[in-house]
Structure formats: structure tokens, C-alpha cells
Amino acid sequence: MQNPIHTSDLTKHYGDFAALVDLNLDINAGEIFGFLGPNGAGKTTMIRTILDEIRPTSGRASILGMDTHEQSVEIRRHIGYVPGDLAMYPNLTGRDTLTYFANMRDGVEWGFVDELATRLDADLSRKVGDLSSGNRQKVGLIQAFMNRPDLLIMDEPSSGLDPLVQREFQTMMREVAADGRTVFLSSHTLSEVQRVADRVGIIRHGRLIAVEAVASLRSKAIRTVELMFDSPAEASVFEAVAGVRDVTIDDHQVRLSFDGHMESLLAAVADHYTLVDINTEEADLEEIFLTYYRDGTD
């Protein structure tokens, strides 16, 4: 089966400004892919390019095996989209809005729409212009999910949602993936991506700087390690180990940041001391993310 999203050397310039540079990315069917980056990194530009809202300066992209420009209309039969900074028609009710879009797709299963509305606690009878931004966002989410698309592309979809609705939304994304369909989730909300995504891509200044499985990112992550020995320790022993930094010694106790395989650290210290206790704090994506960004600026 074709990759739900495939880009090769996708590049977009606005005048002299390179918003997207040589982006090569393959998203697999049935996965939730988190697309991470700070504001202005190029996430939205990438999404708008593959949706044919804007045209690449060079490079190509395909969705479900179809060229994003040549076959854009056919592609859109198979996708659901939640734009960042969602705006809708203020003078239409939620249900009118969904009907409007459903009419462009030869109808929709209203039972499913109602089910989605109940799950997200959305009021479809009120005018979109009278809704709070979170409630408006719910209408946008239903709009994207209601056609059971093969690929969901969502740009910062949980903005404005309260924690309970966010949780339900995450469940909905997992269901889509479990169904063999695909979710492309652009976000700077790391905790959300960490909870739902199988893989993440990290983008910075328009360049994709890493694509990793969430699990393997974690294993590589810098973690804080606390070691307790039966005798006072010396900092130099630890600083000699590759991947160790920020060593602080408090008599028998050592605290350090470590980025590497635990085995090498243990092997290095075993020659000098007898280990009494060890405690590691698992890093979360937040730290990984910040690390990538710190490294990127070096």
C-alpha cells in the first residue's frame, strides 16, 4: 500500500525566506505521526503545501499515492482536515456547517456525526459565531472525523479544548489508527503527542531534524541518574564517560545527566566503586524536544 504521506525534497520559499527546506518524510499507514516544532518552524507551511493550498518551490509530495497537485481533488475525498487557527462561517450553525461540507462529499452518516457530537460534548444547534473557541474547535474536529477519512491531517487540533474533551479526542485518534487509518498530528503540545503518537518528526527552521519512534526517542533521551556508592565519589570518574554531563557530587551520592546506554555508564563506574543504589528519572519528550533545539542552535 502507498504511504499515506510521502514527500521528497519538498521545499517552499516565500521570497527569500525558506519556510520549508528539502523535506523528506514518509508516514506509514495506521500510525499516528506527531509533527513537532515551535511556532514558525514550518509545520503549517508543510500541511498547506501537501493540501495544495500553496505550491512547492521545488520537490514533490504525494498523499495515498496521488500527486498532491495533480490529483488534489481526488485526494480530498480521502482526507479530513483541521486547519490551525480554525475559522468557520459565523452565521451558520454547527449542523449547517457540517451539512454544507457533507454536501460536497455526497453526504455523511448523520448517526455517526451525532455520536461524535455526543462524545465531544458539542452543541451543533448554535451559530458558530456564538460559540467559544473550544466549542468551535469541536465542530471543526467533527467536520474532519465525520467522513471516516483514510488520512486525518490536523494542525494544532486540541487548542481550546478542555482536558476531558482532549482525552476523548485522543481516544478518537487511537481508534482511527486501530482501524488502519492514519493520523498526521501537527502540534507543539508535547504531552499530547507523547501520549498518542507512534512516531514523531521534529522540524526546525523549515528543516526536518529528526524522525524517531517515540519509544526509541525515549531510550536515547537524556535522563537524570542518581547513584549511591559505599564510598565517597569523585566527579572526574563520571565525567570521563561519554554522554555524561552536569555531574554533582554529594559525598556518597552522585547525580548526573546521561544520554546513552546505561550499560556503558555502569561498566565505567563498576571499576571504581561499589554501587549501593540507583535511581533514574525517565525523561519525557519535553526534554528530548528541548535537547534537539539546544543542539540545533549549536
Added chain:
Amino acid sequence: MLATVLTKTLRDRWKGPVIGAATIGLFLLFGMAVYRDIDLAIYTDLPEAFRALTNIPADAGVGSLAYGAIYSSYGALTLASLAIAMGATSIAGEERDGTIGLLLSNPRSRTYVLVSKTAALVLLTALGALILWGAGRIVPAALDVETTGMQVEALLLHMFANALFYGFLALAIGAWTGRGGFASGATAAVMVVSFFAAGLLPLIEGFENVARLFPWHYFEGSQPLVNGIDRGHLSVLLAGVVALVGIGLVGLNRRDLRGQNAGVTLLDRLRSNPMTEKVVDRLAGSTRVSRIWIKTASDHQGLLVVTAAVMFLMMGVLLGPMYSLIDESLIGFADDLPEALLALFGGGDMSTAEGWYQLETFGLMAPIAVMVVTVGIGARALAGEESGRTMGLLLANPISRSRVVIEKSYAMVFYGVVVGFATFAGVALGSLLGGLGMSAGNIAATSLLMTLLGLGFGGLALAVSAATGRVKAAIFATVGIAVAFHILNAFLPFNDSLAGYTKWSPFYYYLSSDPLNNGMNWGHGVVLSLLAIALIWVAVVLFDRRDLRQTG
């Protein structure tokens, strides 16, 4: 903060008055250049009533004729319209954009904000008047046209006060309601009614004094170009301005600010009433969103209803009986009217009912009305969805960009046809009521050509909208081009060597065949249709090529 709000408003708004006034200045140049070459002897025979209406003194010269025709009508309407646009959005615009809350979260009162907006409105209107004054002095000097005895300063001062009056009327309505569209629409309606009432009522015996009820009377009723400043009239306008500022202040301070809410329309009320719910729900809900063009058409329904109603009632039905009431003496002199002046209003021989309707309705007002809707829709159709940030969502559906453009053009055609039909029905009914015996077929032909003309310029607006994604660019470019073509079409025929070039103006294909008397000219109809179709096609091509804009 006062200075900040003021300077920001000035910075946001200065282009309108500058472009508007400079354009009118150019028309003055063009008008004076043309009038200079015409035999002026005919003006000495002008009927007094007509001279009074158009501000032409008994010893009319090139200068007074040009000032009268261009400044007193076009110039005054333009300056007042600019003031209305600024006034209507002063407060209501900030509410629509959702910025009023942010603005008022600063330690300043609503009164301060309104006073800043007031100052900006006065300064920007003054800027426009100043440019008009400069052009009014430079143009005759450059063309060596005699302007002795003409008090351009007095005319401009009256024009300035007049524009302020309408600007502050719009500001007051906007301050009370928070609805910019309503404020500008209602004020524009008052202005148009007042413009015609002040011009036409003095022509009808026994109604001369009724004109005093209309504010436009206090602008040109005293003929300031000839008689200088009329302190009485000027103080009426300025007292009105002060009163309106006060009313605006009271209104703004006492009401709840609007969020970016959608507001409640009559249809919404009917929709929530159990009696009417079913029918209205279908109309306002499922039918409305069944097609892109139907939704687009429903989005601007207020504009359509008002425009069609004005054309039907005021420019159609009312004018029929009025013609039979008008002073015979005026009609008797119709042969002597200067063609160059009449040409600006579309020409027309006032001694016949057809000529009357051509001069009053079809010459100028009808093309304006149909363009208000076709250009309005054309400009907003694509660029409006982009600035509203809904285009991305719309195009996430399996529809091509071409289809979006085509659907939007259906809405434009629908609007043009409705206004065309309203005009036809109004004029036909007016003719019937006034016993004028005009041919319904010819009225229909003229209305059809008028609709096609509107669609041509609507197509242009759609094309600019498709190419740029900017509503304002589309409106300004189209209106500028339309006015230029109209002026060319009106003046070129007076110069034998240039007369052939009128065929390059779309307006030529509208009235040059005199359809009110001669019926449909299918060749001209085809030219206008092809123009509209070609421009819509250009819009399709241009829209398909470019990157969508992300924000307004």
C-alpha cells in the same frame, strides 16, 4: 492613548480619502479639458430650474460647469461615501474584528476611544477636501480656464461639512448598534434619498420647501460656488455633526459591547419559533448550505435586498408618477440642455418618458446599483473566504478551485439578475402608474444590458479577487476602472477624432444603441456577455495558479 488610537486610525485609513479625492481631481482635469472645447453659447439658454439643480450660474463658463457637474455631484458623493465608510467602522469595525475588548482593556474610557475616532474622521475628511481644493485650484490654472467669481473654497467647505454629517451619522449608528454593515447601509440610503430629494423636489410645484427636510439641501441648496458660504446652512450641518457625536457617545457608553457574535436575524427568530420552525429551518438551514453559490448568495442577502428595493421603489416605481408632476417648463427646455452635462448622467432627452428614465435611473444609478452587488460579490467571493480564513477548510473538500470560482460566479450572476429584474419591474410599474406608455420589452432590454454590464465589471472584480486574494484591491481596482470607462464613454463622443474610442468602453455597449427607445441590441448584449465570461475564465485560471493567502 488618544494620540495612539488617533494615529493608528489615520495610518489605517489615509489611503481612501487620498485616492478618492485624487481621482475626482483627475476627473475635474478631464472635464474642464473637454468643456473647454465645447461651444458654451447653449448654456445661456438653460432653464433656471435646471441651472439651480446643477449649480450652474446664468453666465455659465467652462469652470462653473465643470465644478457643478463633477464636484457638486461626484465629488460630494465620493467624499461623503468615504466619510460613511470610515464612520461606520470607527467603533463597529473594532467590534467586528474583536479588537475593541483589547483596546478597552487599556486604562482609557469608551469616550476617549470615540473622541479619537471622531478626530480621525474629521482629519481624514479634511484631507480629502484639501486635495479636492488643491485640484480645484491647480486644474483651471493649468488649463487656463477662467474661474473669476467662483468660490471654490465655499463649495469645498460646504462639501466638507456635508461629508462630515453623513460620516457622523454612520458613526452614531455604528456606536449604538455595533453593526458596521447596518450603519453604512442605512446612512448610504439616507444619503442617496437625500441627494435625489434635494435635487428633484424643487422641480415639483408646491414641494420646493420639502427639500429642506433633507440634509443634502444644506450642502448645495444655497449654491455656495456662486453665492459663497451660507452660514445658516453650514451651521445646520455642523450642529447636526455635534449632535451626532453626542448621540454616538451616549449610545456607545450605555450598551453592551458586541463580541464577534453572528447576531440574530429575522430568519433566526422565525427559525426558533415552533410555528415557523419547519419551513424556515429548511430555507435558512439545509437549502442555504446545499450549494456553494446558494450559500454565497445568502451571505450577502442584506445588500441584495436593499439594492433591489431601492432600484424597484425609488428609481423605478416612484419616478413614473413624478415625471407626470414635473414642471412643464423644465421639460420644454430639455432640448437646450448641454449634452456634455447630461452625458455624465447617461444622457437622455427629458421631453420623453424614456429620456427621463434614462437620465434618472438607467444612466447612472442603475449601473451603480448592479455593480454594487456584482462587484461586491465578485470581490468578496474568493478573497473574502481567504481573509475569513475559511478557504482552506472549503478546499479541503473534494472540489476543485475552478468549481469554487464557477460557483461563486453563479452567485454573482444571480445577484445581477435580481437587481436587473427589480429595476425592470420598478420602471415598468412606474411607467404604468404614471401613464407614460413605455414599452415593457424595451425596459426589459435595457435592464438586461444593464445586468450584463454589471456582470462584466463583476467578472473583473472576481478576476482581481482571484489573482490577489485581496477584497479591497478587487473593489478599488474595479471601481476605478469602471469610473474611468464611464467618464471616457461620456466625454469622448464630443471630440470627433476620439469618438471612435468609446467602443473600448463597456458602457458603450450598454446605452449607445438607446435600448429604451430601440429595444434590444443583441450584438451589444453578446459583447457584454463575452466580456463577463472571459473575465470569469481569467479568474478561474488565475485562482488555480497561485498560493492561497493564509490571513487577511
